[in-house]
Amino acid sequence: MNRATPRLRALAALPFVLALAVHLLLFARWRDELPAELATHYSLGDGGEADGWTGRAGYVLISTALIAGLAAAWTALVRRRALWGAWATAGFTGGLLVQLLRNNLVDEFEVQVSEPAVDLAVAGTAAVAAALAGWALTSLVPEEEPAVRSGAPDGPRLALGASEVAGWSRSTGSRALTVLAALALAAAPVVLLVLSWPDALFGLLGLVIGVPGLALARVRVTVDRHGLTVRSGVFPKPRVRIPLDEIAGADARDVHALAEFGGWGYRVRAHRTGVVLRSGEALVVRRDGGREFAVTVPDAETAAALLNTLAERHGKV
Amino acid sequence: MLFRVDPASSVPLGDQIAACVRGALADGSAAPGERLPAARELADSLGVNVHTVLRGYQRLREEGLIELRRGRGALIVPGATAPDRARLVSRLREAAAEARELGLSDEEFVELARTSLG
Numbered sequence: 467m468n469r470a471t472p473r474l475r476a477l478a479a480l481p482f483v484l485a486l487a488v489h490l491l492l493f494a495r496w497r498d499e500l501p502a503e504l505a506t507h508y509s510l511g512d513g514g515e516a517d518g519w520t521g522r523a524g525y526v527l528i529s530t531a532l533i534a535g536l537a538a539a540w541t542a543l544v545r546r547r548a549l550w551g552a553w554a555t556a557g558f559t560g561g562l563l564v565q566l567l568r569n570n571l572v573d574e575f576e577v578q579v580s581e582p583a584v585d586l587a588v589a590g591t592a593a594v595a596a597a598l599a600g601w602a603l604t605s606l607v608p609e610e611e612p613a614v615r616s617g618a619p620d621g622p623r624l625a626l627g628a629s630e631v632a633g634w635s636r637s638t639g640s641r642a643l644t645v646l647a648a649l650a651l652a653a654a655p656v657v658l659l660v661l662s663w664p665d666a667l668f669g670l671l672g673l674v675i676g677v678p679g680l681a682l683a684r685v686r687v688t689v690d691r692h693g694l695t696v697r698s699g700v701f702p703k704p705r706v707r708i709p710l711d712e713i714a715g716a717d718a719r720d721v722h723a724l725a726e727f728g729g730w731g732y733r734v735r736a737h738r739t740g741v742v743l744r745s746g747e748a749l750v751v752r753r754d755g756g757r758e759f760a761v762t763v764p765d766a767e768t769a770a771a772l773l774n775t776l777a778e779r780h781g782k783v
Numbered sequence: 784m785l786f787r788v789d790p791a792s793s794v795p796l797g798d799q800i801a802a803c804v805r806g807a808l809a810d811g812s813a814a815p816g817e818r819l820p821a822a823r824e825l826a827d828s829l830g831v832n833v834h835t836v837l838r839g840y841q842r843l844r845e846e847g848l849i850e851l852r853r854g855r856g857a858l859i860v861p862g863a864t865a866p867d868r869a870r871l872v873s874r875l876r877e878a879a880a881e882a883r884e885l886g887l888s889d890e891e892f893v894e895l896a897r898t899s900l901g
Contacts, residue, residue: 629791633828635820636784686820690828765812768785 474607478544478552481596482537485560486530492567493526504570508580515579529563543736546607553600554593561592621717624771626779631691634772637699638763639684640743643730647679682731685741687749687763689773691780694751696741696761706741708759710780714752716773718766721748727760749773784813788829796831800839801846808848808859808869815865819849819857846872 507518654672684699697705727733807813
């Protein structure tokens with residue numbers, strides 16, 4: 467199985483540390499010239515004049531949290547071939563923040579003005595330069611182990627006659643997720659009505675959480691001649707399908723939602739993906755290349771046995 | 784729930800599908816209140832005609848084992864007695880098959896069943 471080495475993770479975190487350091491250093495250096503309230507939002511209409519301000523402490527806190535959040539995400543999910551992406555992200559974010567500081571370096575009674583094209587050009591250049599550096603550093607990380615494809619899938623089997631055709635289908639759901647998603651959806655219009663613009667935009671968060679939540683609250687898991695398919699019980703799309711010829715083996719085992727997947731729902735981790743509606747019995751499929759896909763479903767043992775049998779039969783044809 | 788059918792068998796495919804649901808209900812691998820896959824999906828999974836699956840579902844409905852609801856698909860009847868009912872139906876079908884092997888006509892079998900209600 468492939469794992470991101472500590473070295474790869476360190477190289478993914480490095481650009482964010484650099485961006486944070488440069489940003490804070492510049493902030494400290496320009497401290498006396500920066501206003502007490504930094505212009506952090508610019509109107510697009512009035513020649514880019516500032517229309518939103520943040521206090522110094524708040525600004526440092528928010529910008530640091532932004533960089534730290536991006537760093538955490540990239541460090542957790544990085545793959546060798548995507549290392550340049552971490553550097554590009556850090557370069558772009560750092561570039562934008564430094565531009566923001568520079569736009570604030572004006573005399574007290576002048577209006578802060580931003581030229582979006584210039585800011586984006588600077589951030590873009592920083593991103594490209596950082597991406598090139600990241601790409602060059604990729605050679606410091608050893609190649610991921612090549613996929614080992616064993617002749618036949620391992621795991622349990624199901625005795626199936628030569629002319630027999632079989633399929634397995636099961637619907638599974640999470641009541642907690644249903645309730646949470648429904649609450650989020652119900653909150654969206656309330657927030658939109660009660661809060662003033664632009665805070666009311668938080669109401670959209672209700673939709674962003676509620677719609678996918680509801681789609682995942684009930685899923686149908688199917689194992690058949692096409693492979694493994696997981697789709698929402700509410701909407702026909704999207705669905706996840708792993709074709710038989712990409713399956714290296716299937717097993718039933720208990721998974722832990724928080725420890726292994728960091729939560730519930732559609733989870734993407736460095737080496738495994740999952741539709742995780744609870745902790746407990748799950749169908750776990752190993753794909754060619756070593757990645758795992760898990761879906762929590764009752765009677766997973768039968769599903770795994772059928773999947774292995776079908777994959778083996780598919781390979782013989 | 785596991786569906787397995789054998790197109791080479793002399794038993795009609797719809798009956799084989801119905802038998803899968805009955806068996807799953809009887810041995811506990813399907814629970815009362817559980818939703819069956821949509822007929823179109825199951826037909827695609829097994830590579831059979833949609834009408835074949837619907838014939839199987841219709842038979843299960845006549846046996847009182849599933850409910851067919853418009854827009855909600857097929858649902859195993861809720862209630863703790865569903866597995867026992869599934870076992871009863873299976874035994875009845877076995878008895879009917881045995882009666883045919885013995886050369887009894889359908890009327891004679893029904894008459895026999897009525898007498899045994901005694």
